[in-house]
Amino acid sequence: MTRSGEQLHRSARLRGTGGGDAAERDxxxxxxxxxxxxxxxxxxNVSEIRLLAASGKRVGLFHHPRRDYDPPxxxxxxVQELVDGRDVAWVEPDAKVACDLLLMRFPPFASRLGGExxxxxxxxxxxVVNQTPLTHYDTEERGAEVWDVAGVHANLSEWIGxxxxxxxxxxxxxxxxxxxxxxxxxxxxxDWYWYPIIDTADLPTRPDRAASRPVRIGRHSRDDITKWPASxxxxxxxYPADSAFEVHVLGGAVAPRRILGGxxxxxxxxxxxxxxxxxxLPGLDFFVYYPEPSMLEAFGMAPAEAMAAGVPTVxxxxxxxxxxxxxxxxxxxxVRSLLLELADDPERYAQAQRRGPAVIRERFGCDAHRARFAAMGVAL
Structure with missing residues (x-):
C-alpha cells in the first residue's frame, strides 16, 4: 500500500467510518x-476524573505522551491511583469506544500522534487549550514554539474529525x-472558557489569624525560569530579602538562585x-506570584489554590x-509596601482572606464545572 493509501486507511479506521461496528465499550x-x-x-485531569466518578459517570482514559520527551x-x-477498571478505566490503543464527550487537554500531545x-x-x-503555542510573547522577540496550531488541528482532525x-x-x-x-x-x-476545577474542599483553610512577624510570604510552582521574574x-x-519577611518556596529554587546569584x-x-x-499554604500570611511577564500563564493554578485556602494573594x-x-x-x-500595609491592618487583611475563597468557589468551584460539563451534554 502506498503512503497516501496507508494514511487514508488509517483515517477511515480511526474515525470509525470503515466498518460501522458498535463500540466495544461505552x-x-x-x-x-x-x-x-x-x-x-x-x-x-485528576480533578475532573474525581468529579465525574463521584457523580456516577464512567470515565475512559487514553494516555498519549508527547513524543519529544526522552526518555519517557x-x-x-x-492519575494511576484513580483507575479501578470499572468507573475509571484505560482505553487501549486498539479499542473502539463511544462516549458523550471526548475531552482532550494539553495540545502538545497532538503535535505528533502515535501510529495506533x-x-x-x-x-x-x-x-482544552491550556498552553500557548509559544513560550512567551513580547514586542521584541517571539518565544520558542511549543506546539504548532495548524499541525495540531490537522492531526486531530485526521484522527477524530x-x-x-x-x-x-x-x-x-x-x-x-x-x-x-x-x-x-x-x-x-x-467564546467561553474551560477553567480548571479548584475544589476548596481539598484545601485546608488558613487559620483566621493576623499576619505573623516577620511576615511569611510564599509561593509554589515548578522550578522553571518562566515561573519567576526575569530580572x-x-x-x-x-520577594524582599530583609528581616521584615520570611520567604517560603515550594517546588525548588534553581531558577531564582541563578537569577540572583544565590x-x-x-x-x-x-x-x-x-x-x-x-x-x-495554611502556614503563609501572603501568597506572592510573579512569573516572567512575557510568558502567558494559561491559567494560574498555584495562585488560585492559595486564594481557595484563604491566603491573601498578591x-x-x-x-x-x-x-x-x-x-x-x-x-x-x-509589593513590599502593600504587604506591610495589609499586615498592619487586620480588617483589610481579614477581608482579603474572605474574598479569595468566595471568588474561587463562584468561578472555579465544582458547581461551576458541573455547569460546563452540562453545556457539553454531560449532566452531573
Missing part, C-alpha cells in the same frame, strides 16, 4: 492527555486570536511535591481579568 467521558506530566495539566516518564501516580490510536465515537469533541477548541483562560484565547490568527482559520474556538531587581522587589538568608526552599499545597495586574476581587494586584515596586 463511557460518559473519555479524557485524552499526556498523563505523565507533573504540573497543572495533571491537577486538572511513567504515568503520574496521581483508539477509534472514539463521541457526540461532542473538545480540545470535526472538533472544537476551548481556552483554559482569557490570556490563552487572546494569544490564539492575536498572535496566531492565520493558523486559527478553520478552527472552531469557543534580579524585580525578583528582589517581589539565595537570600531569609528563604526556605522545599523540593517539588515535598509538601502538598494543603500542607504548605499578583501582577495582568491576572485581574481572571481573578477579579479574589486577589490583590500591584506592580513589583509596590
Amino acid at each position: 463511557f460518559d467521558v473519555v479524557i485524552v492527555s499526556d498523563l505523565m506530566l507533573p504540573g497543572g495539566t495533571t491537577v486538572s 516518564r511513567p504515568i503520574n501516580p496521581k 490510536l483508539p477509534c472514539i465515537d463521541a457526540k461532542r469533541k473538545l480540545l 470535526d472538533h472544537e477548541w476551548i481556552a483554559a483562560g482569557p490570556r490563552v484565547r487572546d494569544a490564539l486570536l492575536t498572535h496566531h490568527a492565520g493558523a486559527m482559520r478553520g478552527v472552531t474556538l469557543a 534580579a531587581d524585580t525578583l528582589r522587589s517581589c 539565595l537570600p538568608a531569609n528563604w526556605t526552599v522545599h523540593p517539588f511535591d515535598a509538601l502538598t499545597p494543603g500542607q504548605f 499578583l501582577p495586574p495582568i491576572f485581574e481579568p481572571l481573578f477579579g476581587e479574589g486577589a490583590l494586584y500591584a506592580e513589583p515596586g509596590r
